[in-house]
Amino acid sequence: MMVDEIVTYETAVTQTLNQHVSVRAFLDKPVLDEMLRTVLNAARRSPTSSNMQTYSIIAVRNPETRQKLAVLAGNQKHIEECDVFVGFLADINRLGIASQMHGETLAKSLETTLVATVDAALVGMSVQTAAESFGLGAVMIGGMRNHPQDVAKLLGFPPGVYMVFGMSIGWPAGESPTAFKPRLPESLVIHHEQYDATDPRPRIADYNAMLAEFYGPRNQNKAAWSGPIAKRLNKPSRPHLRQTLEAMGFHFD
Ligand SMILES: Cc1cc2nc3c(=O)[nH]c(=O)nc-3n(C[C@H](O)[C@H](O)[C@H](O)COP(=O)(O)O)c2cc1C
Numbered sequence: 001m002m003v004d005e006i007v008t009y010e011t012a013v014t015q016t017l018n019q020h021v022s023v024r025a026f027l028d029k030p031v032l033d034e035m036l037r038t039v040l041n042a043a044r045r046s047p048t049s050s051n052m053q054t055y056s057i058i059a060v061r062n063p064e065t066r067q068k069l070a071v072l073a074g075n076q077k078h079i080e081e082c083d084v085f086v087g088f089l090a091d092i093n094r095l096g097i098a099s100q101m102h103g104e105t106l107a108k109s110l111e112t113t114l115v116a117t118v119d120a121a122l123v124g125m126s127v128q129t130a131a132e133s134f135g136l137g138a139v140m141i142g143g144m145r146n147h148p149q150d151v152a153k154l155l156g157f158p159p160g161v162y163m164v165f166g167m168s169i170g171w172p173a174g175e176s177p178t179a180f181k182p183r184l185p186e187s188l189v190i191h192h193e194q195y196d197a198t199d200p201r202p203r204i205a206d207y208n209a210m211l212a213e214f215y216g217p218r219n220q221n222k223a224a225w226s227g228p229i230a231k232r233l234n235k236p237s238r239p240h241l242r243q244t245l246e247a248m249g250f251h252f253d
Contacts, residue, residue, distance in 0.1 A: 027172070181211075
């Protein structure tokens with residue numbers, strides 16, 4: 001008779017992923033160039049749409065530049081206080097040059113914008129995981145899309161390049177976390193074969209309560225998930241983004 005076995009699968013990678021937390025406080029301890037290089041080069045193995053590699057990575061150590069980036073991101077101090085700030089750029093400039101090398105003109109479209117943005121995001125996630133596998137801490141910085149043109153000017157981007165998000169990286173200050181920010185329940189985000197559209201409201205309410213418990217009484221304003229999100233999204237966020245990215249050489253149609 002076959003006995004059902006309960007197998008728990010775990011690898012170094014799933015362990016790293018399961019212990020992810022965003023880190024915003026850093027020790028005054030350098031991330032050595034070789035370690036950073038190892039992390040960034042491992043991330044360059046990420047899959048990329050049609051091998052087009054429509055992204056670039058920029059590492060910024062200069063404190064003055066990071067101070068300016070921190071202001072542009074809405075005064076996010078960890079950009080100044082980390083050891084190295086890394087930006088993930090959607091880069092269709094290089095595609096344009098590659099096309100010109102063959103007498104062609106790059107036909108920019110929503111698809112090229114999406115491909116470049118997705119490529120940048122994939123490599124960024126790989127950097128986060130690789131960095132965490134070394135015990136480094138990191139937090140992604142979407143605040144880089146507050147003022148994309150100023151970021152581009154500060155870092156010398158050519159047309160057709162914008163920073164999708166950045167990442168503050170360094171050695172985490174303080175104790176290793178014992179609690180991890182809970183995620184929405186598995187049943188709400190993982191579907192099998194067919195999308196399960198069963199009323200999500202009870203499970204959202206449960207999640208709100210779980211998140212409130214995670215944050216504790218001092219952070220109730222952050223606590224419930226759906227409430228703050230509803231407030232935040234009752235108007236378009238970054239309403240000028242399309243116009244700005246178009247001025248930077250990206251198309252949305
Ligand atoms: C694309 C992206 C942009 C983000 N931007 C910021 C940011 O600008 N500032 C910040 O403090 N955290 C930022 N975060 C981190 C999220 O707030 C964080 O991942 C989320 O709250 C879950 O918490 P955890 O990563 O600690 O589990 C960003 C995350 C992502 C994926």
